[in-house]
Amino acid sequence: MSAQQSAILLIHCPDRTGLVAGVSEFLHRRGGNILHLDQHVDPEQGMFFMRVQWDLAGFSIPADRIGEEFRDLVASRFAMEFALHFAPEPSRMAVFVSRLSHCLYDILSRCSSGEWSIDIPVIVSNHPDLRVVAEQFGIDYHVFPVSRDNKSAQERLELELLQAYQIDLIVLARYMQILSPAFIASYPNRILNIHHSFLPAFPGARPYHSAHQRGVKIIGATSHYVTSELDAGPIVEQEVTRVSHVDSVHDLIRKGRDLEKLVLARAIWHHHQHKVLVYGNRTVIFD
């Protein structure tokens, strides 16, 4: 964790020799001191993945020219796809909620305590219930009640709102509405959901009831990017906890809340740090 300005490249391309040398040589010649370098080769798919973060102090290319130069001199040569980020970088997150407040409280507390340097300018909900929480933390709260008939109209208004607030990342903090494919396509790999089960076990509604019914000895929670297939997007983080016959469905819900808070927070942190690279339906987490 350094206060000075650094740059981050997330790269993937078909594997071949010279990739690490090509990137590190590019940085070295321009005076870039590497802070973190993490690479991964998937031998089955023949793919190369890399995250490199370097100090911008003493780097000879100005920040607004790095992307272009890297493309021309390195990426084009190796057929690399890449994303360039800077840190620290202002990040703006919208939280979508319904009626349950535990994940929302956890997220807002992390921002208020200074643990996270993320701006949350707006909370969106299909219910008015959690306006009181938004007010406690001084955040705008917009209610869009959703029915079968008004869904696409409401989503259009939500998208306008998100644009107005210049939102980078949408977090569904137990938001109990399914988003349309059109909405999802507007924020590809930028909508994080928390699902209250250890996916792929118990997708869909009422997973704690299903877990209780099945008599599992461990329950879990899963945070994933939202795709058009329900609860089937790329998994970012999972965690579990032990349960027993003593635990009622109510106990599973209580224990699960703590999992949900933890897993969603870790996923947001990974995303915010630009440590997640989505490839196919899987994630590489450069942790």
Added chain:
Amino acid sequence: MSAQQSAILLIHCPDRTGLVAGVSEFLHRRGGNILHLDQHVDPEQGMFFMRVQWDLAGFSIPADRIGEEFRDLVASRFAMEFALHFAPEPSRMAVFVSRLSHCLYDILSRCSSGEWSIDIPVIVSNHPDLRVVAEQFGIDYHVFPVSRDNKSAQERLELELLQAYQIDLIVLARYMQILSPAFIASYPNRILNIHHSFLPAFPGARPYHSAHQRGVKIIGATSHYVTSELDAGPIVEQEVTRVSHVDSVHDLIRKGRDLEKLVLARAIWHHHQHKVLVYGNRTVIFD
């Protein structure tokens, strides 16, 4: 853990007042000092579950009369179903294997080292491969190659063998054959399987491949009693471990082996200690 002789009652019945008093009074009046008592009420189903273990030293009813007296004086009054066990009690276990030896080695080591006081007089397999392990530990090894055509005939021979060896518990230690309903019915809640996934995720074949494909961040193993529905029997124990994008399918298999050994061993231990009560498709583990 006491060396002296003790008795164990596993009880379930519809919940009502007076059940604990009825049982504990019965034991107390006959001089039975309770070593462990564990009870559980499932309020949804209105069912009462209990495990009680008491010292037989000073108990006024001879061991071979306890079941009858308890039935007449207590169980019949409360519509209880019960099972009576004694500890320590000779227990005889058969292990079914195919080609993978890690669970077999773990089980045999626990018996040889004196950790478990369980007799394993026979190992059954559909392949000759692990005969060498059986010989290392001086245990009979019987091969029953199974094809679609000979399956029921082979299972009849296996059942005869198990009877001849007076087997109480069958452990499927990565046995890669599906048992017929008829075979399973001969050992109800006495066939323990280890499945190499966190059920109900990834039932059936090649779960590590499926887990890798789905990009989960945690893998698991599950031990359950075998029922006629594949990988759907009552779960006795589960455990998980963390994985990442770095792990190939081969790594999942390697990490999973340790889970399988651990989970199967714990399930056998629970069963052997008479700590498992099956009700519906779930288990109460009095641990």
Added chain:
Amino acid sequence: MSAQQSAILLIHCPDRTGLVAGVSEFLHRRGGNILHLDQHVDPEQGMFFMRVQWDLAGFSIPADRIGEEFRDLVASRFAMEFALHFAPEPSRMAVFVSRLSHCLYDILSRCSSGEWSIDIPVIVSNHPDLRVVAEQFGIDYHVFPVSRDNKSAQERLELELLQAYQIDLIVLARYMQILSPAFIASYPNRILNIHHSFLPAFPGARPYHSAHQRGVKIIGATSHYVTSELDAGPIVEQEVTRVSHVDSVHDLIRKGRDLEKLVLARAIWHHHQHKVLVYGNRTVIFD
């Protein structure tokens, strides 16, 4: 979890026959339906521990007479020490903090969201920093700056305040002051602390720095009742998480915060549910 009124007895005494029968008979004769019964015998110390919770609907003794009758008819006969509680019961908790807000936010969020039915009428601190959090949640905030010279005087004022607010339980949520033995003696087994290490490893100051220095692969947090010996009181709950060489001290602090929140919340929950029995310097958690 039942909405109706129930009573809870926490009992310990030297082990002998007839204890479970004595208690369950007492309850049964007066129409008490047992909701949970958990007992434990420590064979080394020859001690018997029990927690029993029963439905007061249909129980023939009025609530304010139960303690006396139980003492006369059961406890005195068996030399039992016992505590009697009722549920749901209003519980009043004071939180002591210094400058770190994560545990405080977590506690207040659980109360505000309705997860816990615990009243927190007052927050006490040796610093003014977290007054803003108290105000967000509408809770009184009192600052008592503590120096070597004024410590006993300030503690007397704190005790008066706690009495005025009728506090049952004091929670030290990263409160960075050592309480005097006299203060501790006023709330025996009613002051819960969260220590940011896996005790008994790394007691005292800066445990994350020590953990980093030692190169451990797992860090932890411990909640315990405060006694006059620093970080040595009876442990109520512990939890751990994995770390690696990649994690700086700053990362340990960040990961540790989540452990601290979780462990302290679980300890408060156990205490609030009357599931903790302290014996010697250890706890029995009837979970």
Added chain:
Amino acid sequence: MSAQQSAILLIHCPDRTGLVAGVSEFLHRRGGNILHLDQHVDPEQGMFFMRVQWDLAGFSIPADRIGEEFRDLVASRFAMEFALHFAPEPSRMAVFVSRLSHCLYDILSRCSSGEWSIDIPVIVSNHPDLRVVAEQFGIDYHVFPVSRDNKSAQERLELELLQAYQIDLIVLARYMQILSPAFIASYPNRILNIHHSFLPAFPGARPYHSAHQRGVKIIGATSHYVTSELDAGPIVEQEVTRVSHVDSVHDLIRKGRDLEKLVLARAIWHHHQHKVLVYGNRTVIFD
């Protein structure tokens, strides 16, 4: 995991720009395709750590010249210390035991089952008890009874034996003797011990008894390289499991055995894969 021949470099040196570029350029120019590259910078100590593994197929330097060329062309330029390994490479391990067999069985099973390609030509003990296990697996077993008087003489004989067997790694699998500094100095960072507690909690003798006495809610096991300070060497791996008041010391010992097996096996695996770099009293695990 590939069957073909690969080379591994473990490197550390003071951090500066150009290190990754220097190494990757060296490999790339000679046709070396990188299979894994992992680097870590410790900003506090200003140190750079790296593990790189590359395919030797197509690499233009013969294996027996790589070390020299890397030293001359790269390491000397950057003041790097490095170790060069090849994989797969025959590895020869000696196991030291006393009377407990569980870790020994686990290690031997992993070799016999083909999970590990490690040769164990000899088992050393201060007791004759486990000769029977050695014989089950067809391994030489040497007994060196150790007393205060004969310790240094016996250790000399042991060292001769280890040399005769060309041992690379010594594993203390619950070996209940303290090795002398002279013995330890002969195998620096090549003696792995398993300690049956979560170090630094409960070093020395009878840690399960101490853990029970302290009333911890979690127990652990730790594998570390042996140094002249007891139980204080660089930690390679740790794992924990939950316990409760229900568990007697005997139960802690039983549950701990499974931790010990698992932790020691993981540490051996890391060492065998050349994934451990010791720096100061800490380890970097390139996992």
